[in-house]
Amino acid sequence: MSKKRIRATLYMESKLSLKASSISVERDPSGFLFAHGKYRTKILPKDLPEYSVHGYLYKRYGYISASGVKHLIYVPNYSFTNHLHKDDTLFISYNSIIEPYERENGFTWYKGYDEAVGGHLIVEFVDAAEKYSRYDVSDIKKEIQRKQSWFCERNPDEK
DSSP states (O other): OOOOOOOOSEEESEEEEEETTEEEEEEOTTOOOEETTTEEOSOOGGGSOTTEEEEEETTEEEEEEOSSOOEEEEEOOOSOSSOSSTTOEEEEESSSOOEEEEOTTSOEEEESOSEEEETTHHHHHHHHHHHHSOOOOHHHHHHHHHHHHHHHHHOTTOO
16 A cells, blocks of 8 residues: 555545535545545545544544644633633644734734634644644643633633
8 A cells, every 4th residue: 555645734524515505515435535625535534644633623523734833823712601612713824924913893813824723622733733843832831721720710610
């Protein structure tokens, strides 16, 4: 068996298709993944390297590379007290520095990122980026800990 060429940073288990004004989810019957969530490959999950982090992203399951990370920005959301990381975002760049900018509506957004993950995948991805990209995640881990403390103060029965 020849070694598969893994080029994309994102492989999804399914593809979203717009057909007749409705969105459908397409899975490959052989279990092959979709590069960038669009392009059918001949790559199976077992072919992916160990730095591929599996999780729920972009409204379906897939794998995102924790290798080659150049910049991360973690944006916690302190508005909701009923879930820990659901509305937080981790912006990921494999090529350049991520830069904040102010949108017309006054909100800060970011440019220069390649992918964005949320939920519990944030913590797993940060750990993997530290291991496989040797990215300094100390500030992000401090902010994640701060968010966890904030959440626990408001939800003492949650563990």
